[in-house]
Amino acid sequence: MKEEFKAWLKEHWQENRGACVGLSAGVILAAAILLFGFWRTLFVVLCGGIGLYVGRKADREDDFFGRLADEFLDRINRLR
Structure with a gap:
């Protein structure tokens, strides 16, 4: 299961790098707004x-x- 998730994550990172970065930035921004x-x-x-x-x-x-x-x-x- 762990290896399958790593392979899925690597595949999505290679194909949708911009979406992954955007999602990460959005989650970090939302957490910062909630915290600070x-x-x-x-x-x-x-x-x-x-x-x-x-x-x-x-x-x-x-x-x-x-x-x-x-x-x-x-x-x-x-x-x-």
């Missing part, structure tokens, strides 16, 4: 999304953080 509440879960999801956006942007651009720091310091100097 909607607004706290939304805050964590938004922070994760922002982190993902910044990380992907940093992967695509050379010296992303250096340019970001230069722009930030330029704005601070303009305020003086």
Whole structure:
């Protein structure tokens, strides 16, 4: 029985990878909402999304953080 379940799970993972990931994400999100509440879960999801956006942007651009720091310091100097 255990081996049959493993084979079934492996087959479904190979054929429906997106559905499996989506189902897992949905279950985790639902559990987080039940455990922590909607607004706290939304805050964590938004922070994760922002982190993902910044990380992907940093992967695509050379010296992303250096340019970001230069722009930030330029704005601070303009305020003086």
